[in-house]
Amino acid sequence: xxxxxxxxxxxxxxxxxxxxxxxxxxxxxxxxxxxxxxxxxxxxxxxxxxxxxxxxxxxxxxxxxxxxxxxxxxxxxxxxxxxxxxxxxxxxxxxxxxxxxxxxxxxxxxxxxxxxxxxxxxxxxxxxxxxxxxxxxxxxxxxxxxxxxxxxxxxxxxxxxxxxxxxxxxxxxxxxxxxxxxxxxxxxxxxxxxxxxxxxxxxxxxxxxxxxxxxxxxxxxxxxxxxxxxxxxxxxxxxxxxxxxxxxxxxxxxxxxxxxxxxxxxxxxxxxxxxxxxxxxxxxxxxxxxxxxxxxxxxxxxxxxxxxxxxxx
Amino acid sequence: xxxxxxxxxxxxxxxxxxxxxxxxxxxxxxxxxxxxxxxxxxxxxxxxxxxxxxxxxxxxxxxxxxxxxxxxxxxxxxxxxxxxxxxxxxxxxxxxxxxxxxxxxxxxxxxxxxxxxxxxxxxxxxxxxxxxxxxxxxxxxxxxxxxxxxxxxxxxxxxxxxxxxxxxxxxxxxxxxxxxxxxxxxxxxxxxxxxxxxxxxxxxxxxxxxxxxxxxxxxxxxxxxxxxxxxxxxxxxxxxxxxxxxxxxxxxxxxx
Numbered sequence: 319x320x321x322x323x324x325x326x327x328x329x330x331x332x333x334x335x336x337x338x339x340x341x342x343x344x345x346x347x348x349x350x351x352x353x354x355x356x357x358x359x360x361x362x363x364x365x366x367x368x369x370x371x372x373x374x375x376x377x378x379x380x381x382x383x384x385x386x387x388x389x390x391x392x393x394x395x396x397x398x399x400x401x402x403x404x405x406x407x408x409x410x411x412x413x414x415x416x417x418x419x420x421x422x423x424x425x426x427x428x429x430x431x432x433x434x435x436x437x438x439x440x441x442x443x444x445x446x447x448x449x450x451x452x453x454x455x456x457x458x459x460x461x462x463x464x465x466x467x468x469x470x471x472x473x474x475x476x477x478x479x480x481x482x483x484x485x486x487x488x489x490x491x492x493x494x495x496x497x498x499x500x501x502x503x504x505x506x507x508x509x510x511x512x513x514x515x516x517x518x519x520x521x522x523x524x525x526x527x528x529x530x531x532x533x534x535x536x537x538x539x540x541x542x543x544x545x546x547x548x549x550x551x552x553x554x555x556x557x558x559x560x561x562x563x564x565x566x567x568x569x570x571x572x573x574x575x576x577x578x579x580x581x582x583x584x585x586x587x588x589x590x591x592x593x594x595x596x597x598x599x600x601x602x603x604x605x606x607x608x609x610x611x612x613x614x615x616x617x618x619x620x621x622x623x624x625x626x627x628x629x630x631x
Numbered sequence: 632x633x634x635x636x637x638x639x640x641x642x643x644x645x646x647x648x649x650x651x652x653x654x655x656x657x658x659x660x661x662x663x664x665x666x667x668x669x670x671x672x673x674x675x676x677x678x679x680x681x682x683x684x685x686x687x688x689x690x691x692x693x694x695x696x697x698x699x700x701x702x703x704x705x706x707x708x709x710x711x712x713x714x715x716x717x718x719x720x721x722x723x724x725x726x727x728x729x730x731x732x733x734x735x736x737x738x739x740x741x742x743x744x745x746x747x748x749x750x751x752x753x754x755x756x757x758x759x760x761x762x763x764x765x766x767x768x769x770x771x772x773x774x775x776x777x778x779x780x781x782x783x784x785x786x787x788x789x790x791x792x793x794x795x796x797x798x799x800x801x802x803x804x805x806x807x808x809x810x811x812x813x814x815x816x817x818x819x820x821x822x823x824x825x826x827x828x829x830x831x832x833x834x835x836x837x838x839x840x841x842x843x844x845x846x847x848x849x850x851x852x853x854x855x856x857x858x859x860x861x862x863x864x865x866x867x868x869x870x871x872x873x874x875x876x877x878x879x880x881x882x883x884x885x886x887x
Contacts (some may be wrong), residue, residue, distance in 0.1 A: 332723065333726050333727055334728050334730075336723065336724070336725055336726070336727035336730070337730045337731070340727055340728070340731075341739065344739050344743050344744055345739075345794055346743075347740070347744055347746070348743050348745075388761060399838065424879065455868060455871060455872070456864065456868060458771060458867075459815070459864045459865075459867040459868035460825070460863070460864040460867075460873065461819055461822050461860065461861065461864070461867075461873055461886075463823065463826050463840070463841075463842065464842055464856075464859075464860030464863065464864070465878045467845075467846060467849060467856055467860070468857070468860070470848075471849045473855060475849060475850050505875060514686075565732045566732045566733050568732055569731070569734050570732075570733065570734065571733040572734065572735065572738060572827075573734065573823050573826065576826075576827060577846075585736070588828075591738075591742045591827075591829065592828070595650040596743075599739070599742050603731075603735060603738075603739045605733065606731075606735055607730050607731050607732070607735065610730055610731070610732045611730045613662055613785030
């Protein structure tokens with residue numbers, strides 16, 4: 319297992335390196351001189367030159383990238399142009415909040431998705447099945463930020479049950495739960511829909527197999543057949559997409575955080591884009607992409623644990 | 632889908648005065664006989680703006696997917712057909728693009744290029760490209776060793792001709808299915824970018840941008856933000872259903 323993990327980590331190194339190169343290059347796509355863009359149209363040539371030197375933009379591109387990598391290796395993500403604070407400090411304090419939102423959304427989407435998928439598969443062809451699948455299809459089709467606004471309108475403005483924005487506190491407090499619930503549902507609903515569809519089709523396939531017929535023929539209660547025999551086998555493809563979705567939820571949080579003024583990386587990115595604070599944008603995109611790669615790595619490991627047929631060697 | 636197309640292309644009939652006709656005396660009016668879906672903060676008809684926005688969304692969605700599919704098909708075909716180092720390099724690039732979750736790559740590209748219609752189409756296109764490349768590579772790999780391809784190679788046909796004439800016609804079915812599903816996610820991505828203020832600029836009635844404007848009026852004038860969201864949802868749903876139907880039609884093995 320450890321050997322497998324080390325091998326996988328080693329194999330993902332080129333991807334990690336590629337991600338850093340791509341993020342570096344994207345930020346150099348900025349038309350014209352980034353220093354001039356940052357300072358705005360009224361800046362004089364001298365200030366532009368000073369900023370160019372400060373950002374290292376006067377060096378050739380490969381040198382800039384090598385320096386960038388060197389700084390990254392030391393955990394130095396650069397300095398925010400607006401606040402003059404180290405980016406690692408600015409984003410580091412917000413990263414746990416983004417992760418918190420993504421993880422709670424994932425839990426909600428897994429519970430809702432697997433629950434709905436199982437009901438739909440077990441009651442295949444019933445009104446409940448049709449209704450669940452139609453809801454799932456609508457769920458994947460609605461933009462998360464709009465779902466967020468609709469939830470906010472209903473639960474915060476009309477019913478006044480939950481706060482409309484901000485983060486009330488850590489998850490072990492009631493205030494913390496009250497503030498995370500709406501953004502987490504808005505973010506997770508699309509994933510819940512995908513997981514529900516996947517669970518349904520995977521479970522239906524397993525339910526048609528011989529060992530299920532044998533289990534039923536042995537006289538096992540249907541509950542045991544479904545939950546112990548069928549579901550554990552049907553979960554293999556579901557685990558893969560659940561893992562992938564944690565990554566997507568991290569990406570999606572950029573938008574949902576904006577709706578609910580959630581103090582995570584997403585809100586920071588959007589503000590930084592508006593301020594043309596490229597070091598912050600660059601670092602935030604890199605942090606989320608690297609998290610995505612590492613999550614996929616962990617999913618690979620979990621996949622092996624869930625399905626013993628997958629060998630580690 | 633037909634209703635949506637009719638709605639979008641009937642925009643000049645629904646709102647002959649154009650998408651930006653303002654009437655400040657009619658600001659934030661609720662749905663009525665005169666304004667079926669109400670008016671926005673500048674007194675513009677939401678129905679009219681939704682119809683014009685439909686044209687815009689469909690156009691941007693289609694062009695983005697065309698960009699993503701075009702590059703993706705080319706990359707996938709070259710990687711699958713030539714194999715070896717070409718495959719390694721191209722698919723390595725695709726892997727890197729796939730390391731960015733969904734919308735994030737598009738946000739990063741638009742953040743760098745600046746907001747605007749063309750940049751959004753490029754960004755959303757690149758976001759979808761890796762999926763096409765992967766699919767096409769897999770498909771090309773599966774047909775590359777077939778007798779009819781080897782026969783064409785033995786006859787001395789040029790590689791480009793073999794790919795275009797003998798391989799493409801046999802792998803296009805899943806690509807078409809993916810394209811129709813990708814239009815749905817492209818429309819969602821475009822709406823998200825516009826919602827963040829990175830998409831089209833006013834007065835283009837982009838649906839995502841309209842929801843963003845409606846945010847401030849959720850308590851007082853819900854219709855400003857609710858209807859554009861419904862329009863996005865129905866359009867995306869339409870393309871998802873179209874994709875599912877095409878898949879069942881073109882590849883019955885995948886029928887669920």
